[in-house]
Amino acid sequence: MAMRSEAVPLTSRPDIIKGLEGFPLVPILILFGIAFVAIFANVLAPYDPEVGKLAARFRPPAWQVGGSGEYLLGTDHLGRDVLSRLIFGARVSMVVGLTAVIVAGVIGTALGIVSGYLGGWVDQVIMRITDTWLALPALTFAIFLTAVVGPSEMNIVIILGAVYWTRYARVIRGEVLSLKEREFVRLAIVAGCSKGTIMRRHILPNVLNSAIVLGTLMLGVVIVTEASLSFLGVGVPPPKPAWGLMLADGKKGLMVGYWWLTVLPGTCIMLMVLSANLLGDWLRVKLDPQLRQL
Amino acid sequence: MSKRALLELKGLSTHYVSAQGTRVVRAVEDVSLRIEAGETLGIVGESGSGKSTLALTILRILPPAARIASGKMLFEGEDLLQKSDAEMRRVRGKRIAMILQDPMASLNPLFTIGDQVAEPIRVHEGAGRAGAWTRACDLLKAVRIPSPLTRLSQHPHEMSGGMRQRIVGAIGISCEPRLLIADEPTTSLDLTIQAQYLNLLRELQRAHGLALIFITHNLGIVAKMCDQLAVMYAGRVVESGPVRQIFRAPAHPYTKALLNSIPRMSDTRQRLTAIDGQPPDLASLPPGCSFAPRCTSAFDRCHEADPPETGYDGGRTVRCWLAASDAGSGHVDARSGAV
Numbered sequence: 260m261a262m263r264s265e266a267v268p269l270t271s272r273p274d275i276i277k278g279l280e281g282f283p284l285v286p287i288l289i290l291f292g293i294a295f296v297a298i299f300a301n302v303l304a305p306y307d308p309e310v311g312k313l314a315a316r317f318r319p320p321a322w323q324v325g326g327s328g329e330y331l332l333g334t335d336h337l338g339r340d341v342l343s344r345l346i347f348g349a350r351v352s353m354v355v356g357l358t359a360v361i362v363a364g365v366i367g368t369a370l371g372i373v374s375g376y377l378g379g380w381v382d383q384v385i386m387r388i389t390d391t392w393l394a395l396p397a398l399t400f401a402i403f404l405t406a407v408v409g410p411s412e413m414n415i416v417i418i419l420g421a422v423y424w425t426r427y428a429r430v431i432r433g434e435v436l437s438l439k440e441r442e443f444v445r446l447a448i449v450a451g452c453s454k455g456t457i458m459r460r461h462i463l464p465n466v467l468n469s470a471i472v473l474g475t476l477m478l479g480v481v482i483v484t485e486a487s488l489s490f491l492g493v494g495v496p497p498p499k500p501a502w503g504l505m506l507a508d509g510k511k512g513l514m515v516g517y518w519w520l521t522v523l524p525g526t527c528i529m530l531m532v533l534s535a536n537l538l539g540d541w542l543r544v545k546l547d548p549q550l551r552q553l
Numbered sequence: 554m555s556k557r558a559l560l561e562l563k564g565l566s567t568h569y570v571s572a573q574g575t576r577v578v579r580a581v582e583d584v585s586l587r588i589e590a591g592e593t594l595g596i597v598g599e600s601g602s603g604k605s606t607l608a609l610t611i612l613r614i615l616p617p618a619a620r621i622a623s624g625k626m627l628f629e630g631e632d633l634l635q636k637s638d639a640e641m642r643r644v645r646g647k648r649i650a651m652i653l654q655d656p657m658a659s660l661n662p663l664f665t666i667g668d669q670v671a672e673p674i675r676v677h678e679g680a681g682r683a684g685a686w687t688r689a690c691d692l693l694k695a696v697r698i699p700s701p702l703t704r705l706s707q708h709p710h711e712m713s714g715g716m717r718q719r720i721v722g723a724i725g726i727s728c729e730p731r732l733l734i735a736d737e738p739t740t741s742l743d744l745t746i747q748a749q750y751l752n753l754l755r756e757l758q759r760a761h762g763l764a765l766i767f768i769t770h771n772l773g774i775v776a777k778m779c780d781q782l783a784v785m786y787a788g789r790v791v792e793s794g795p796v797r798q799i800f801r802a803p804a805h806p807y808t809k810a811l812l813n814s815i816p817r818m819s820d821t822r823q824r825l826t827a828i829d830g831q832p833p834d835l836a837s838l839p840p841g842c843s844f845a846p847r848c849t850s851a852f853d854r855c856h857e858a859d860p861p862e863t864g865y866d867g868g869r870t871v872r873c874w875l876a877a878s879d880a881g882s883g884h885v886d887a888r889s890g891a892v
Contacts, residue, residue, distance in 0.1 A: 378617075441658065442653055442654075442655050442656075442658035442659040443658065443659050443660055443661040443662075445614075445653055445659075446653055446659040446660075446721070446724070447661075447672070448614050448645070449612060449614065449645055449646060449650065449651040449653065450645065450646035450650070450672060450673040450676065450724065451642045451643060451644070451645035451646035451647055451673065451676055451677060452642075452646075452672070452676055453642060456676065460672075461661055464661075464663045464664070465661070465662075465663060
């Protein structure tokens, strides 16, 4: 009897808790929070982010000496409300980050599948282009492209997509190489499916997991690159409130003690990138077909 | 030649050529076979004897390194080797279907059973999703899947091995092909399920008038399933003909040795009989008969010249100098393929 009652706790753990083990609750809350703020920026922001009062320049955050409840997180060198700029900056980061990841993902996945499945000279051409692309330093290449097409939010998305598709192409091609030897692909060939049908119906759904995981990991990289471009003055054009741009504007005040102009947008970037990476790590394990099939 | 054969292979050779073109592996060499509608042809041989390559050749889905070096493949009177890739795609799955070596892995883990059974129907007959699913449901019934409607919307991992195998069978017959090629479809199954599956294949064959090419290395299955038998060794058909005749009186020493190596309950032998030696390297075959180095009844001529395919004992062909001299009286006619 004693043994039996001891055995109970081993299996008493509810399945729901087991299923949620390692669930990245905090990162997801942060990302959803940023997304929420980005969507409802108009409602949430207390001031216009692009217009400031010059009379109210360099106000510190509310809790510091000299700060007031009027400007919760202080104001910048043009008297613009930092909180409002951070809120609208979330919108820029989200829109640019997500769209660029999707653009890069679509280009890279498509080329990766075609390259891996067709093989031969198609594969050679696409992979040599990819190699060349990867050899160029991403940030320098992005700056060059911006110099060519000019900075705007739309152009930044296209540039980031053009710079980062190679990462997808590489990973997806590798996946496809092993997938195309699987029996179900051979069965589709035997059933008379054309190459296009096989790539669309059998290969694509099987690499989608990897593409999504890669996407979440790339989100962080893309956001940092966008911030870097804005910081360097070739990203989102001012007065639009991008986090990277706020960092650039604030760096002059850092030595004089206006810490909130750099630390706050910096923290936002860090939190978002960290959350995206943690989510990506978790998804990678969760969506791994080998682990999932068990 | 009263009846036109459903599929007739004439002097078919498939070679694998290495990238530099220096090494040529003669995986299938000078194979002539025929199969009538509704008939079952068993192809046996040890691993590497070219059975699977032959199947891939018929469907023209060979890997890039392979070349069909010579021969003809007449299917319902049309030469499959003359067809374009697009025409060939319309043959695959529609008129000739195939069940692969490992049906357990043949299903895409991401799609429902319904989508996969319906796929050939949609590809070949342009049927809509709903129509194809209705057909898929009938097909699952035909392969004895219980409660087919619920199974249609389930995924492969929710099925047992035997069920998945039957589903692959259902995909095979989904477009009512004339010929079904089954490449060792039962090797991954345990014995009771094997027997069930073989029965099912036979029923489907009778119900649809299918011709069946059954590739296996299990002679027991051949005895149970097949009408005609072709024994392959080193890429060649060394003996072919009606199963009963071959089992009763094998003509080729390799066939004899194969049949001898099956253990029997009545055996008093302490050890299993094996064929001594190794199959030859297909890239450098010996000058004479490729079985000569392992053959117990080989004589001088066997090591010098390759025996031709000889008609033997009504409806059989044998590739052996012994049979050629037995049949002696006249028709040592290479590739007579008399049926």
